[in-house]
Amino acid sequence: MSERRIDAVAKATGAAKYTADVVLDGMAHVAVNRSDFPSALIVKIDTSVAEKVEGVLGVFTAKDLPVAVNLYGRRVFDVPILVNERVRRVGDPVAAVVATTREIAEAAAELIEVTYKEMPAITTAHEALESNAQLIHDRPWEYKGAVVTPETGRNIQSLETHGSREAAEAALRSAVHIIDETYTTPGDHQGYIEPQACIADYSADGSLRVWATNKSPYRLRDVLSSVFGLDPKRVEVMPTILGGDFGGKGAPGEVPLCTALSILTGRPIKMVLRYSEDLLSTDGRHASEIRVRLGIDNEGKLVGGIAEALLDGGAYAGFKPVNTVNLHGIVDAAIAYRIPEFFVESKIVYTNNQPKGHMRAPGSPQAAFAFESAIDELGRRSGIGPIKIREINLLSEGDVNPYGDTWLEYRGKEVLSLATSQPNILDIPKGWLYGEGVALYARSMAAVPKTSLRLLRGQGGKVIAEVPIPENGAGGQTVVREMIRSGLGLNSDQIEVKQVSTSLLPTDAGVGGSRVSLGVTVAVADAIKLWKEMPPDQDAVEVTTNEGSDGPSGAYSAQLARVAVDPATGQLKVLEIISAVDVAEIVNSKAHQMQIDGGTVMGFGFGVMEDLLEDAGQPWALSMGEFKLPNVADIPKLSTVLLHGGKGVGPNNIKAVGELTNCPTGAAIANAVADATGVRIRQLPVKAEAIYWAMKEGGTK
Amino acid sequence: MQSTDTEFLIPTSVSEALRNIAKEDAIFLGGGTSTALLYKTRMIEPARVVWLGNVGELKGMFASPTEVKIGSMVTMAEIAADREIARLLPGVSSAAGVIGNARVRAMATLGGALAHADPRQDLPPALIAVDAKVSVRGGSSSREINLSDFYEGFLETVLAPDELITEVTIPIIPNRHSSYLRYTPTSEGDYPTVGAGASLTFNGDGKSISTAKLALCGVGAVPIVSSEANLVLAGTTGDDSVLRRAADMVREAVDPQDDERGSADYKRDMAVVFAYRALKACLVS
Numbered sequence: 003m004s005e006r007r008i009d010a011v012a013k014a015t016g017a018a019k020y021t022a023d024v025v026l027d028g029m030a031h032v033a034v035n036r037s038d039f040p041s042a043l044i045v046k047i048d049t050s051v052a053e054k055v056e057g058v059l060g061v062f063t064a065k066d067l068p069v070a071v072n073l074y075g076r077r078v079f080d081v082p083i084l085v086n087e088r089v090r091r092v093g094d095p096v097a098a099v100v101a102t103t104r105e106i107a108e109a110a111a112e113l114i115e116v117t118y119k120e121m122p123a124i125t126t127a128h129e130a131l132e133s134n135a136q137l138i139h140d141r142p143w144e145y146k147g148a149v150v151t152p153e154t155g156r157n158i159q160s161l162e163t164h165g166s167r168e169a170a171e172a173a174l175r176s177a178v179h180i181i182d183e184t185y186t187t188p189g190d191h192q193g194y195i196e197p198q199a200c201i202a203d204y205s206a207d208g209s210l211r212v213w214a215t216n217k218s219p220y221r222l223r224d225v226l227s228s229v230f231g232l233d234p235k236r237v238e239v240m241p242t243i244l245g246g247d248f249g250g251k252g253a254p255g256e257v258p259l260c261t262a263l264s265i266l267t268g269r270p271i272k273m274v275l276r277y278s279e280d281l282l283s284t285d286g287r288h289a290s291e292i293r294v295r296l297g298i299d300n301e302g303k304l305v306g307g308i309a310e311a312l313l314d315g316g317a318y319a320g321f322k323p324v325n326t327v328n329l330h331g332i333v334d335a336a337i338a339y340r341i342p343e344f345f346v347e348s349k350i351v352y353t354n355n356q357p358k359g360h361m362r363a364p365g366s367p368q369a370a371f372a373f374e375s376a377i378d379e380l381g382r383r384s385g386i387g388p389i390k391i392r393e394i395n396l397l398s399e400g401d402v403n404p405y406g407d408t409w410l411e412y413r414g415k416e417v418l419s420l421a422t423s424q425p426n427i428l429d430i431p432k433g434w435l436y437g438e439g440v441a442l443y444a445r446s447m448a449a450v451p452k453t454s455l456r457l458l459r460g461q462g463g464k465v466i467a468e469v470p471i472p473e474n475g476a477g478g479q480t481v482v483r484e485m486i487r488s489g490l491g492l493n494s495d496q497i498e499v500k501q502v503s504t505s506l507l508p509t510d511a512g513v514g515g516s517r518v519s520l521g522v523t524v525a526v527a528d529a530i531k532l533w534k535e536m537p538p539d540q541d542a543v544e545v546t547t548n549e550g551s552d553g554p555s556g557a558y559s560a561q562l563a564r565v566a567v568d569p570a571t572g573q574l575k576v577l578e579i580i581s582a583v584d585v586a587e588i589v590n591s592k593a594h595q596m597q598i599d600g601g602t603v604m605g606f607g608f609g610v611m612e613d614l615l616e617d618a619g620q621p622w623a624l625s626m627g628e629f630k631l632p633n634v635a636d637i638p639k640l641s642t643v644l645l646h647g648g649k650g651v652g653p654n655n656i657k658a659v660g661e662l663t664n665c666p667t668g669a670a671i672a673n674a675v676a677d678a679t680g681v682r683i684r685q686l687p688v689k690a691e692a693i694y695w696a697m698k699e700g701g702t703k
Numbered sequence: 704m705q706s707t708d709t710e711f712l713i714p715t716s717v718s719e720a721l722r723n724i725a726k727e728d729a730i731f732l733g734g735g736t737s738t739a740l741l742y743k744t745r746m747i748e749p750a751r752v753v754w755l756g757n758v759g760e761l762k763g764m765f766a767s768p769t770e771v772k773i774g775s776m777v778t779m780a781e782i783a784a785d786r787e788i789a790r791l792l793p794g795v796s797s798a799a800g801v802i803g804n805a806r807v808r809a810m811a812t813l814g815g816a817l818a819h820a821d822p823r824q825d826l827p828p829a830l831i832a833v834d835a836k837v838s839v840r841g842g843s844s845s846r847e848i849n850l851s852d853f854y855e856g857f858l859e860t861v862l863a864p865d866e867l868i869t870e871v872t873i874p875i876i877p878n879r880h881s882s883y884l885r886y887t888p889t890s891e892g893d894y895p896t897v898g899a900g901a902s903l904t905f906n907g908d909g910k911s912i913s914t915a916k917l918a919l920c921g922v923g924a925v926p927i928v929s930s931e932a933n934l935v936l937a938g939t940t941g942d943d944s945v946l947r948r949a950a951d952m953v954r955e956a957v958d959p960q961d962d963e964r965g966s967a968d969y970k971r972d973m974a975v976v977f978a979y980r981a982l983k984a985c986l987v988s
Contacts, residue, residue, distance in 0.1 A: 570976050573888045611889050615963055627740075628963070633804070635891035690888035691969045 005487075005494050007480045007593060009243065009473050021199040021242050024213045026270040029201070030059055032263055033107035033273075034256075035097040035114040036283065037089035040125060040354035040619025041136070042118035044087055047097055052113040057106035060267055061114065063097045068265045071146075074229045074258045075320025076221065077327055078159075079146040080139060081357070083229075083258045089118070090138055090317035091354055092620050093282040100263055100271060123354040125619040127291065127314040130157040130351040138317060138352035148319075149327045159319035159350040160327040164405065170345035173306025177297025181380040185294065185372035187668070187686040189314065189614040189621065190287035192361050193607070193631045196245025197280040202260035203270035209236040210261060215244055217251045217474045218512025221323070223504045225254050226261055241501035247474035248604070249360040252512060253285050253321045278624040285321035285359030286614060288313040288329065288350065292372035296341075302386045302394045306343040309335045309373065313365075314358065315350040321359030322350075331365025331665070335373045336404045338414045338444040338558070339395045344404040354619045360514070362601070363661035366443065367608050367668060371686055374441035374669035379682060388673060389440060392418055396442075407446070410555040410649045413584045414442055417560035420643045421582035426564065428577045428639070434566040437678025441666035442560045447651055447658040450550040451511035451521040457486070457529050458542040460498060465490065465533075467526075468502045470510035471518065476660055477593035478518040484589050485523055485654065489530040508546050516557075516658035519589060520651060521547065527653035552651035558584040559662040561602070563670035567678045572694025576606060576671055578639040586650025586657045597659045598642050605667025607632045610687045710751040717760055717869060721842050723753040724865050731755055731867060733776060734810035736803065737819035746858075761814070761869060766791060769875055775814025775868040779826075783808065791875055794883035794900050794981075798829035801885055804892050814868040817850070820858045820925070821894075823964075827854070827926040828900035828918035829883035835873045841866040851918070854925035878913075879904040882984035886977050889964070896964045897921040897973045899981035901932075903941060912936050915949065917982065921964070922957035922974045929953045929978065941986055950979035 012018035049061040064072055064086035072086060073079040085094045097114045101107035124130045124138060135156055142159070143151050150158050174180060200214035210232055216222045219239035227234040244251055260271040275283070292311040299305050311332045319327050332348035348365070381391035396414035397403055422440060430436045456468040467486055473479045479499045486497050511521065525547045532543040564578040579602050588594045611630040615622035623629035650656045668686050676682045681696035712729070714720040723729060729751035732738050741747045755761055761776035766787040773782065782788055783800030802808055802816070802825050816826045817837060827850065835850040842865050850871070853860050862868070881902035885895040898920040906913045915936035917929040931952035939945045959970035 571886065571888070571973060573886070613963075622963070630890045630893065633890060633892045635804075687889075691965050694969065694972070 007477055008483060008499055009479065018243050020196055020245055021201065021213050021215050022274045024201055026201065026203055029270040029272050030100045030102060030267060031104040031107045031272050032260060033099050033104065033111040034095045035111045035116065037085070037092060037094040037096055039089060039118055039120055040092050041121040041123035042089050043121060044085065044089065044096065044116060045119050046117040048115040049097060051115070052099055052110040055106060055110040055113065057102040058110045059100045059102065061097060061099050061110070062263060062266060066266060067262050069229055069262065070231065073145065074225055074254055075147060075318070076225070076253055076323040077147045077325065078149070078319040080142065081318040081320035083262055091356055093356065094317070095259065098259060098263060100267055104274065123619045124157070125354055127312045127351045127353060130353050138354065142352070157352040159315040159352055162326050162328040162333055162348045163346065164333050165343065165345035167308070167345045170306045170308045170343040173343035174295055174297040174308065177305050178300045179380060179384040180295065180297045181376050181383065182293070182295045183376055183379060183684060185292050185375055185684045187290045187368045187371055189289040189356065189358065189616045190361060190608060190612045191281055191284070191614055191629060192248035192250035192286060194246030194248055194250060197275040197277050198251065198255045198284055199274040200255060200257045200260050201270055201272045202257060202264040204261060204264040206268070208232060209238070211238045211240055212257055212261070213240045213242050214255065214257050215242070215251050216255065216257070217244060217247050217472055217514060219472065219504050220470065220510050221252070221512055222254055222257060226257065229258055230261060230265070237504070239504040241503055242472055244472050244474040247513065248362045249364065249514060250284055250286065251474065252323055252514060253359055255284065277626060281614070281624050281629055282356065282621060285357055287361035288315060288358040288368070289616065290368035292368060294372050294376035296376055296380050298380065298384060298391070302384065302391055304339060304341045304395045307336060307341045309346045309369070311348045311369070313348065313350040314353050314355055316353055316355040316357035318357040319352070321357050323360065329365025331363055332369050334366070334446065335369035337446065337556070338397060338442055339404070340397050340401050341404050355616050356614070356621055362604060363445070363665050366445065366661065366665040367605065370441060370443050370665040371668040371672070374666055375672050375684065378439065378669070378673040378676070382676065389418065389422055392440070392442060407554045410553055413558045413645060413648060414444060416645050417558045417582040417584050418442060420645055421560040421562040421580050424562070424580050424641060424643060428564060430566050431575065434568050435678040436566050437674045437676070439563050439670045439673025439675070439677050440560060441669035441673060442558065443662060443665040444556050444558045445516065445658060445661060446554065446556045447516060447520065449517060450524055450547070450552055450652065451515070451517045452547055452549045453510045453521040453525050454507045454544065454546040455525040455529050456507060456542055456544040457533050463496060465492060465497050467497065467499045468507060469499060470501070470504070470507045471513050472501055474513045476513070476518065476597065477590065478513060478522060480593060481519045481522050481589050482526060485526040486530065489526065490533065516660040519656055520658070523652045523654040523656060555649060555651055557657040557659065557662055559666060561663065561666045561670040563667070563674040565671060565674040565678055567675060567693060569697065572690040572692070572697060574610065574675060574688060574690055574693060576610065576638040578641060579606065579667060579670065580641045580643065581663045582643045582645060583659065583662060584645045584648050584657060586648040587655045589654065589656060594659055595642065598663050599640050601661070601663035602640055602667060603632055603637055605664040606638065608664070608686060609668035609671040613687055709749065712751060712753045713757050714753060715757045717758060717840060717867065720753055720755060720758055720867060721840060721865065723751070724867065725842055726751055729753055733812035733815035734778060736807050736811040737815050737821070771873045771875060772870050773813055774870045776812050779808035779811045779816070782813065792833055792873060792881060794829040794832055794881035794902065795826070795873070798825040798883040798900065801825060813871060817853065817871070818860060818862060818868055820854055820860050822857060822924055822926060823894040823921045825883065825885055825895060825898050825920060828898055828920045830871065830873065830900070831918035831926055831928055832900035832902045832916040833873050833879070833881050834916070835871050837868055838870045838872065839866045840869050851928050857924040876904055878906070878909065880985040882981050884977050884981045884984065886973055894964065895921045897970055897977050899974070899977040901978070901981035901985050903936070903982065903985040910940050912939055912941050915982070917949070917953065917978055919953060919957060919974055919978065922959040922970050924958070927953070927957050929956045931956065932982070946982045947979055950975050950982060953978045
C-alpha cells in the first residue's frame with residue numbers, strides 16, 4: 003500500500019521552506035568574482051572600486067580568510083575557499099563581496115579588477131598524463147586525505163585497480179573472439195531544480211549554525227569544524243529540504259566561504275547560486291574514456307577482460323567522498339558477469355576543467371555504457387547474438403563474481419529475460435529504421451550505513467520520529483513513516499517525521515549510495531523494539547546503528563530500448579524503454595516506481611543529450627537553454643516489469659532502487675541504434691549527426 | 704545588474720509608445736521571452752523599458768479573402784490556436800505552434816519574434832515563404848517592408864531605434880500551399896538545427912507550379928531565402944526529382960556555423976533534406 007509522501011503537499015503548495023527561503027536578522031549576501039581563465043597566476047586583485055559601492059560591507063580575498071589552511075574537501079582537502087595565487091579552472095573563486103543585497107553584491111563583484119598571468123592549461127585527461135605536462139598541483143600527495151604518493155604519477159587524483167593485468171592479458175591471448183573498443187562520455191551535471199545555496203551564522207562565542215543544500219549534514223559539520231578549528235559540538239547544521247540532489251549536494255559547496263565571511267563580518271551570510279554559476283562551479287559527473295577488452299572461447303564463455311578508465315577529475319579531487327577518492331562504479335564494471343580473469347583500472351586525473359564529484363551511481367553510467375556496449379558488440383560480431391552472449395556469461399547461483407564475492411542470489415538472467423519478452427505495440431515512423439538494444443546493470447548493496455534516530459511520544463498518541471537525514475526528494479523520510487506505521491500498527495496521520503539538526507542526533511552517513519532505506523529500516527527496527535519495551539515513565543527512545551554489512555547481495559536492472567532512426571538525417575527517436583527491475587519487498591510502491599522512472603529519464607538524458615560542452619577549459623552549457631535535459635515531450639514511453647521474490651537485505655527484506663535504472667540506459671540506446679542501422683556509436687550522448695555520418699561511411703555493428 | 708534603476712513605461716497607444724521610445728536608451732518589451740534572455744546575458748542594459756502589453760491596437764488579428772493581418776503583440780499561442788490562420792497559412796500556424804514550449808508561446812509575440820532577429824527563429828522562414836510584409840511606424844513616418852528584406856545580420860534588422868513593428872500582412876493567394884518544418888534532433892524544446900518554410904502556388908490547372916518560395920532558419924546569420932527554388936520549380940509539376948533538385952540548390956545558399964546543434968557540414972545536408980520535405984509537404988497539404 004502506498005500513501006502520500008510526507009513532503010508532497012508542502013512542495014506542491016509552495017509551503018516547503020528551502021535554504022534560499024531562510025532569512026535571518028542582519029543577514030548579508032555574498033557574490034563571488036570568479037576566474038575567467040582555466041589556468042593563470044593572480045598578479046593583482048584591485049577591490050578598491052567594489053569597496054566603494056553603496057551597500058557593500060566588505061570585499062575579501064584569500065589573504066583575509068580566518069583559517070590556518072585555506073583548503074577544504076570531502077576527503078582530500080585540496081579545494082581553496084578563495085584562490086590565493088593560482089587559479090586552476092574557469093570559475094575558481096578569487097574574491098568575495100559581502101553586501102546588504104544580492105544584487106549589490108553581484109554588481110560589485112564585477113567591479114573587482116583581477117590581473118592574471120595566463121599559464122598553459124591542461125584541458126583533456128590525456129594531456130594531463132603527458133610526461134612534460136604542467137603540474138596542476140605541485141605536491142598533491144601533501145594534501146590532507148590524499149591517496150596519491152610522489153610515485154603514483156603525474157597529475158593523478160586517484161588510481162584504483164582490481165585483478166591481475168598479466169593474467170587478464172594472458173587470458174585474452176587465449177580467446178577465440180576479442181573485442182577491443184574505447185567508449186567516451188562527457189562531463190555532466192546533476193540537473194537538480196534547486197541551485198545550491200547556504201547560510202552560515204557564526205557567533206562570537208564560537209558557535210556556528212549552517213543552513214545548506216547539503217545531504218550529508220554530519221559530514222559537513224565535521225569538515226567545517228576541521229577547516230575552522232571549531233568544536234564539532236558547536237557546529238550545528240540545521241534541517242532543510244532539498245530541491246533535488248542526484249549526488250550533487252554532498253560537497254560542502256560554498257559553506258566554507260560563507261562561514262569564513264560570517265566570522266569576518268559578524269553577520270549571517272547567505273549565498274544562493276545563479277543556475278549558470280551552479281553549472282559552472284559545482285561538482286558534476288566525470289567525463290570518461292574507457293577502453294574495454296573482452297575475450298570469449300568457442301562456446302561464447304568469457305575467458306578474460308580488461309577495462310581501463312581514464313576520468314577527468316578537473317582541478318580538484320576534493321569533491322569525491324570515498325576513501326579511495328575514486329568512483330566505485332568503474333571498478334565494479336564487470337559485477338554481473340562470470341569472468342575468470344578480469345582486470346580493471348580506474349585512473350582519475352587533475353585537469354584545468356571543472357572539478358567533478360558524485361552523480362547518481364558514481365562511475366556506473368560511464369562503466370555500464372562502455373561494458374554493456376562492448377559485450378553487445380562482441381555478441382554481434384561473434385555471431386552469438388547480444389542476448390545470448392549475456393545469458394551465457396551472467397552469473398548464476400553459487401558463482402563467485404570477479405571481485406571474489408558470492409551473492410545470495412544472481413538475477414541477471416531473469417531480468418534480462420523479462421526485459422526482452424515484453425509485447426511491442428509501438429507505431430514505427432514510416433521509412434525509419436527500427437532497432438532494439440539491451441543493457442544490464444547490477445550493484446552491490448551489502449553495506450549498511452551508520453545512522454541514528456529518535457522516537458518520541460507526541461500529543462494524543464502520536465509518535466514523532468526525529469531523523470538526521472534531509473529529504474532530498476527520493477522519499478527517505480516517507481520510508482521512515484511507512485516502517486513505523488507497519489511496525490507499530492499506526493495510521494500515517496499518527497506519525498510525524500522530522501529532520502532535526504546535527505546537534506540533536508548523534509550521527510548519519512548522509513543520503514546517497516542507494517542505502518538510505520536500508521539504513522533507515524535497520525534503525526527503525528531497532529527503535530521499534532525499544533519503543534515496545536519502553537516503560538510508561540519514559541518519553542523517548544534513541545538508537546544509533548553502526549556500519550555493517552548484510553548479504554552479500556545486490557540488485558539488478560535490465561533495460562530494453564526500442565528506437566527508430568531516420569535514415570535521411572540520422573535522427574534518433576527512442577520510442578520505449580522497458581526496465582526490468584529486481585525487487586524483494588517494496589516499502590512504498592509509488593516512491594519505488596518514481597525512482598525507476600526518474601532514473602530511466604536521467605539515463606535517457608545521459609544517453610542522448612546531456613553534455614556540459616567542456617572545451618578548452620570552458621564549459622559552454624551555462625544555462626538550461628544550452629545544457630539540455632529531457633523535457634516532457636522528449637521522454638519515451640516508459641515501461642516497468644518487476645521481478646518479484648528477491649532475497650533482500652535488512653530487517654525488511656528490501657533491495658536498492660535509487661541508482662538502478664539510470665545506469666544501463668545509454669548502452670541500451672547505443673545498442674539499439676546499432677541494431678537499427680548497423681552503425682556503432684561509442685560516444686555519448688548519441689547524436690543524430692554522429693549516426694548520420696557513420697551511416698554515410700557505412701559502419702559495422 | 705541595473706534592474707533597480709530601469710524605468711518601466713506602460714503606454715496605451717502606439718503614438719504614446721513612440722513618444723516613450725524616443726527617450727534616451729529605451730527599448731520595447733513585448734512578451735519578454737527574447738528581451739529577458741538578452742537582458743540576463745547583459746547584451747542589453749537599457750535605462751527604459753517600454754512595455755507594449757497595454758497597447759490594444761497592436762493585438763488585432765484579421766483574415767479576409769485577400770489577406771491576413773496580425774498585430775505585433777499577438778502571441779505565438781494565439782496565432783497557433785487560430786483556425787483561420789491554420790486553414791489559410793498552415794506553415795505560419797505550425798511554426799507558431801512549435802516555438803520554445805507552451806510557456807514561451809503564451810508570452811512571445813509576433814513583433815518580438817521578428818525584431819529579435821535571432822537567425823534560429825522559426826517564424827521568419829514560415830512568413831517569408833508566404834510573402835509577409837512588416838508594417839512599421841516611426842516618430843514621423845510609417846513604412847512597409849518585405850520580411851525577406853527585413854534582416855541585415857545576426858540580431859540586426861533594418862528597423863531604426865525609434866521604429867515599432869505594428870503588424871504583419873500576409874497576402875492570401877488562391878492555389879497556394881504552404882508548410883513549415885523544423886528539425887530539433889536533440890530535444891523538442893531546443894532551437895532548430897534547421898527550419899524550412901515553403902510555399903508552392905499552382906496555376907489554374909491545379910498541377911503546374913507558378914511560383915515557389917523557400918526560406919530557411921538556423922543556417923546563416925539571417926533567414927536564408929532560396930530564389931533558385933523558384934527558378935527550378937516554376938512551370939514544372941513538382942515531380943519528386945525536381946523537388947530534390949530545387950532543394951539541393953539551398954546547399955550553396957546557406958552559410959551555417961559549427962555549434963552544438965550540428966557541424967556546418969551536417970546543417971548544410973539537413974537544410975537540403977528539410978527544404979525537400981517542406982516543399983513536398985506543400986504538395987500534399
